[in-house]
Amino acid sequence: MKKFWALFFFFWPTVAIISCVIAPSRGWWFPSPPMSRTGVQIDGLFYLILIIVTITFVATQYVLAYALWKGATKESGSKALFSHGSHKLEIIWTIVPSFILVFISLSQLDVLAEIRVISKFPEKATKVAEVTARQFEWRIRYPKPGTELTTVENPGDLYYVNELHVPTGKPVIINLRTQDVQHAFFSPQLRVKQDAVPGLVIPIWFDVREVGNYDLVCAELCGWGHYKMKARIVAQSQSSVDKYLKQLEADQNADGTKSEAAASGDE
Amino acid sequence: MATVSPALDAHGHADDHSHGGHHEQSFISKYVFSLDHKIIGIQFLITTLIMLMVGGALALAVRWQLAFPWENMPVVGQLFGLFRTEGGQISPEFYTMLFTMHASVMIFLVIIPILAGAFGNFLIPLQIGTDDMAFPALNMMSYWFMWPAIACFACSFFVAGGTAGPGNGWTSYPLLSDLPQAAPSSGSPQTFWLIGLTLVGVSSMMGSVNYLTTIINMRAPGMTLFRMPLTIWSMFITAILQAFALPVLTAAGFMLVFDRLGTIFPTDIHSVFFIPANIIVNNAAPTVGGGQPLLWQHLFWFYSHPAVYIMLLPAMGMVSDMLACMSRKPVFGYKPMVYSMAAIAGLGFIVWGHHMFTSGMNPALGMTFMTSTMMIALPSAIKVFNWIGTIWGGDLKFNGVMLNCSGFVAMFIVGGLSGIFMAAVPVDIYFHDTYFIVAHFHYVLFGSTLFGVFAAIQFWFPKMFGREMNDTVQRWHFALSFIGFNCTFFPMHLLGIAGMPRRYADPYLHGYLEHLLPMNRFITISAILMGFAQFLLLGNFFYSMFRGKKVGRNPWNANGLEWTAPSPPGHGNFDIAPVVYRGPYEYSSPEAEAIGQDFILQTVPHVKGVAKITHH
Numbered sequence: 001m002k003k004f005w006a007l008f009f010f011f012w013p014t015v016a017i018i019s020c021v022i023a024p025s026r027g028w029w030f031p032s033p034p035m036s037r038t039g040v041q042i043d044g045l046f047y048l049i050l051i052i053v054t055i056t057f058v059a060t061q062y063v064l065a066y067a068l069w070k071g072a073t074k075e076s077g078s079k080a081l082f083s084h085g086s087h088k089l090e091i092i093w094t095i096v097p098s099f100i101l102v103f104i105s106l107s108q109l110d111v112l113a114e115i116r117v118i119s120k121f122p123e124k125a126t127k128v129a130e131v132t133a134r135q136f137e138w139r140i141r142y143p144k145p146g147t148e149l150t151t152v153e154n155p156g157d158l159y160y161v162n163e164l165h166v167p168t169g170k171p172v173i174i175n176l177r178t179q180d181v182q183h184a185f186f187s188p189q190l191r192v193k194q195d196a197v198p199g200l201v202i203p204i205w206f207d208v209r210e211v212g213n214y215d216l217v218c219a220e221l222c223g224w225g226h227y228k229m230k231a232r233i234v235a236q237s238q239s240s241v242d243k244y245l246k247q248l249e250a251d252q253n254a255d256g257t258k259s260e261a262a263a264s265g266d267e
Numbered sequence: 268m269a270t271v272s273p274a275l276d277a278h279g280h281a282d283d284h285s286h287g288g289h290h291e292q293s294f295i296s297k298y299v300f301s302l303d304h305k306i307i308g309i310q311f312l313i314t315t316l317i318m319l320m321v322g323g324a325l326a327l328a329v330r331w332q333l334a335f336p337w338e339n340m341p342v343v344g345q346l347f348g349l350f351r352t353e354g355g356q357i358s359p360e361f362y363t364m365l366f367t368m369h370a371s372v373m374i375f376l377v378i379i380p381i382l383a384g385a386f387g388n389f390l391i392p393l394q395i396g397t398d399d400m401a402f403p404a405l406n407m408m409s410y411w412f413m414w415p416a417i418a419c420f421a422c423s424f425f426v427a428g429g430t431a432g433p434g435n436g437w438t439s440y441p442l443l444s445d446l447p448q449a450a451p452s453s454g455s456p457q458t459f460w461l462i463g464l465t466l467v468g469v470s471s472m473m474g475s476v477n478y479l480t481t482i483i484n485m486r487a488p489g490m491t492l493f494r495m496p497l498t499i500w501s502m503f504i505t506a507i508l509q510a511f512a513l514p515v516l517t518a519a520g521f522m523l524v525f526d527r528l529g530t531i532f533p534t535d536i537h538s539v540f541f542i543p544a545n546i547i548v549n550n551a552a553p554t555v556g557g558g559q560p561l562l563w564q565h566l567f568w569f570y571s572h573p574a575v576y577i578m579l580l581p582a583m584g585m586v587s588d589m590l591a592c593m594s595r596k597p598v599f600g601y602k603p604m605v606y607s608m609a610a611i612a613g614l615g616f617i618v619w620g621h622h623m624f625t626s627g628m629n630p631a632l633g634m635t636f637m638t639s640t641m642m643i644a645l646p647s648a649i650k651v652f653n654w655i656g657t658i659w660g661g662d663l664k665f666n667g668v669m670l671n672c673s674g675f676v677a678m679f680i681v682g683g684l685s686g687i688f689m690a691a692v693p694v695d696i697y698f699h700d701t702y703f704i705v706a707h708f709h710y711v712l713f714g715s716t717l718f719g720v721f722a723a724i725q726f727w728f729p730k731m732f733g734r735e736m737n738d739t740v741q742r743w744h745f746a747l748s749f750i751g752f753n754c755t756f757f758p759m760h761l762l763g764i765a766g767m768p769r770r771y772a773d774p775y776l777h778g779y780l781e782h783l784l785p786m787n788r789f790i791t792i793s794a795i796l797m798g799f800a801q802f803l804l805l806g807n808f809f810y811s812m813f814r815g816k817k818v819g820r821n822p823w824n825a826n827g828l829e830w831t832a833p834s835p836p837g838h839g840n841f842d843i844a845p846v847v848y849r850g851p852y853e854y855s856s857p858e859a860e861a862i863g864q865d866f867i868l869q870t871v872p873h874v875k876g877v878a879k880i881t882h883h
C-alpha cells in the first residue's frame with residue numbers, strides 16, 4: 001500500500017504533462033495563432049515561461065514522489081535520517097530561483113513597454129475609432145472620413161454597434177471608454193486586453209496581421225449580461241475599410257437623423 | 268499507539284482531574300457562550316465545515332450551468348423558491364449570484380475562519396503552553412460575530428425578493444457594485460453583502476489582536492521564539508497581516524456603503540468616492556461626482572492580496588508540523604521556513620497591483636508590481652524545497668495525515684508555478700480574468716489550504732475529542748478528493764489558455780469557445796465526485812467524535828506541548844504547567860534514541876550523556 005501511494009504521486013504529474021502535450025491537438029489551446037505583432041511577442045514570453053515552469057514542475061514533483069518512494073521502500077523500523085537542514089542547500093535553492101525569477105521579470109519589460117507605454121506607441125499608428133462599452137454591447141464611433149478622431153463627438157462621426165472595422169498590416173489606436181460600469185476589451189485572437197474604466201479614456205494599440213474576423217468579448221464582470229457582450233473585429237485592407245466607412249456614411253445620411261439611435265438599435 | 272512519554276508516566280492518570288479547581292459550568296456557558304479557546308475553536312471548526320458544504324453546493328450549481336447551460340437543475344432546481352420562477356433553470360442574474368456567493372462563503376466563512384478561527388484558537392494556547400487566550404471574552408465575541416455576518420449573507424439572498432442575491436463578484440468592483448441601478452443585485456443585496464463582509468472583518472480583527480497578544484505574552488517558560496512550532500509562527504505572522512491589512516478593507520467597505528447611502532434609507536445624499544461624473548447607467552440621469560473607481564481596486568487588493576496569504580500561511584505552518592511528525596524527522600531548515608514566511612508576509616504588502624495589470628494603471632507601476640510579485644515566488648519555492656527536504660530520508664507513515672500533507676505540497680507547486688505566468692504582465696494581459704486564474708487560485712486555496720486542513724483535522728482530532736478518526740476512510744477521502752480535484756481544476760488551465768473568460772453564464776455563445784463544452788462537462792462530473800467525497804470526511808468526523816477509538820495523550824508520538832496535555836484537555840489545558848527545554852522537531856535525535864524513542868517532547872530536559880545539539 002505504501003508503494004501504491006508513492007506511485008500515486010508519480011502518476012498524477014505524468015497524467016498532467018500528457019494532457020498538456022496532447023492539448024493543442026485536441027483544441028484545448030490558444031484559439032488561434034497570435035494575430036497581432038504584440039500577440040506574437042506575448043506568445044513567445046508564454047512559451048519561455050512554459051519551458052521554465054515545466055522543467056521546475058517535473059523536477060519538483062518527481063523529487064517529491066521519489067522522496068515518498070524512498071520512504072515507502074525503507075525497511076520498516078529503520079531509523080529516519082536525523083538532519084536539521086543544510087546551509088549549503090538553502091543557499092543554492094535561494095540563489096538559483098532568484099536568478100531565474102529576475103531573468104523572467106527582465107525579459108518581460110520591453111514587451112510591456114511596447115504595449116502599454118504611450119510614448120512608445122508606434123509613431124505611424126492612426127486613431128481609427130472610439131469603442132464605448134455599455135451594458136451589454138460595444139458602441140463604435142469612427143471619425144467622419146477625412147478627419148481625426150477626438151475624445152469628444154463631432155458632427156459627421158459614424159456610429160455602429162458590435163462590429164469594429166480595422167485595416168490590416170498597420171498599427172491602429174482605439175480609444176477605449178465605458179458609458180456605465182467597468183468592462184474589459186478582450187480579443188483572444190489578437191491577445192489584446194484592456195479594462196474600460198468609468199471616467200477614463202484609455203488608448204490601446206494593436207496591428208492585425210491577416211484579413212479576417214476576430215472575436216471581441218468582455219473580460220470584466222459588468223452585470224448579468226456580461227457573457228453576451230459579443231462583437232467582432234473585422235480586419236480588412238485599408239481600401240475595404242474605406243469602402244465600408246463610405247457605405248456607413250451613406251446609410252447614416254440617408255437615414256436623415258442623428259445616427260446614434262439608429263445605429264445602436266435595440267438593446 | 269498510545270505511548271506516553273517517560274516524563275508523563277507519573278501523571279498519566281491525571282486526565283480526569285484536570286477540571287480540578289473549576290466550578291461546575293452550565294451547558295450554555297460551557298458549550299455555547301464558552302470562553303474556553305478549545306470550545307471556541309471547535310465551534311469555529313464545525314461552523315466552517317457546514318459552510319464548506321454550503322459553498323460547495325453553490326459551486327456545483329455554477330458547474331451545472333457551465334456543463335448543461337440553461338437546462339433545468341435536477342432535484343434542487345425544484346426545491347428552492349429561488350429557482351422555481353424559472354422552472355428550475357438558472358437565470359443569468361442568478362448565475363452571477365451563485366459565483367459571487369460561492370467565493371464569498373468559501374473565503375470569508377470557510378478558509379479564513381477555519382485556519383485562524385478554528386485551528387488558531389485551538390492550537391495557540393496548547394502549543395505555547397498556556398491555559399487560554401489572553402482575552403477569552405474577546406475570543407468568544409470573535410466567534411459570535413460570525414453569526415450576524417452569516418445572517419447578513421443569508422439575507423442578501425432574499426432581500427430582493429429572491430430574484431437576485433449579490434452578484435458583483437467577491438471583488439465587488441465599482442461602479443457595478445456602487446450604483447444601485449447598475450444591476451438588480453446592486454441594490455439592497457449588495458448592501459447586505461457589504462455589511463456581512465464588515466462583520467467578518469470585525470470577527471477576524473478580534474481574533475488577530477488576541478493571537479498576537481497571546482503569542483507575545485503567554486508562552487510557557489523556555490518557549491523562546493525559535494522554539495515555537497511553525498504553526499505558531501504562521502499564526503503569528505497571519506495575525507500581523509490581518510491586523511495591518513484588514514482596516515483598509517473595512518474603510519473601503521464603509522466608503523462604498525457611503526456611496527450607496529440611498530440603498531439603506533431614502534436619501535439623495537451620498538458620497539462619490541468611487542463615482543466619476545457623467546456615467547449613465549441603465550438610462551438613469553448622469554452621475555455627478557469626481558470619484559475614481561480604480562481607488563476601490565487599490566484598497567480592495569491592498570487587503571485581499573495579503574488575505575490570500577492569510578488563507579494559506581497557517582496551513583503552511585501546520586503542514587510543516589505534521590510532515591515532520593509523519594516523517595519522524597526534524598523540519599528541514601526551520602529558520603529558513605520562518606524567514607520565508609516573514610518574507611511572504613512582507614512582500615505580500617507590495618504586490619497588490621498584480622491584480623490590476625489590465626486596469627490601465629501607470630505601466631511603470633506595473634513593472635514594479637511584476638518584479639515584487641516574481642520575488643514573492645522565491646520564499647514560496649524555498650518552502651517547497653524544505654518540505655521535500657523534510658520528507659527526504661524519513662521513516663514515513665503513510666496515513667491520511669501524511670497523504671494530505673504531500674498533496675498540499677504537490678498542489679502548492681502547481682499554484683505557485685501558474686502564478687508566475689500571471690505575474691509576467693504581458694502574459695497576464697492574455698490570462699487576466701480567464702479560467703487560468705480560476706485554476707491558479709483553486710490550486711492554492713483548495714489544493715493547498717484545504718488539503719492541509721484535511722490533514723490537520725485528522726492530526727489534532729484526538730486532542731479535540733480524545734478519539735481518533737478512522738484512517739482508512741481518511742485515505743479514501745484523500746484519494747477521491749485528490750483525483751476529483753485535479754480532474755476539476757487542472758483542465759481549467761487549458762480552458763484559460765483557450766481564452767475562456769471567467770464569470771460567463773454561457774461561454775458557448777462565442778464561437779471560439781463552443782468546442783469546450785465537453786471539457787466543461789468532464790470538469791463538472793469530476794467536481795460532483797469531489798463534492799460527494801466530502802461526505803466521507805464529514806461522516807468520519809461526526810462518527811469518530813462519539814464512536815472513534817479512544818486514544819491517550821500522544822497518539823502520534825509527537826513532540827509539541829499540546830501532546831503533554833490530556834486528550835481532550837480540560838478547562839485550563841495542562842495538568843502540569845509545561846516548561847520547555849527544546850525545539851518541537853527533535854524527532855529521531857540522539858537524545859530521543861538515548862531514551863529509546865524516535866521523538867522527544869519539548870518538556871523533556873536535557874538527556875544526560877548525550878551531546879547537546881546546537882543546530883539552531
Ligand code: HEM
Pocket residue numbers: 438575576578579621622640641643644647682683684686687689690691695698699700704707708711712
Ligand atoms: C508563487 C506565488 C504567487 C504568485 C506569483 C501569484 C500571482 C498571482 C497573480 C499575478 C494574480 C492575478 C492574476 C490576474 O487576475 O490576472 C493572482 C491571482 C490570485 N491569486 Fe495568486 N499568486 C501566488 C500565490 C498565491 C497564493 C499562495 C494564493 C492563495 C493562497 C493566491 C491566491 C490568488 C487568488 C485568490 C487570486 C485571484 C483573485 C481574483 O481575481 O479573484 N495566489 N495570483
Ligand SMILES: [Cu+2]
Pocket residue numbers: 182183184218219220221222223225226227229
Ligand atoms: Cu462584462
Ligand SMILES: [Cu+2]
Pocket residue numbers: 571572575618619621622
Ligand atoms: Cu495577489
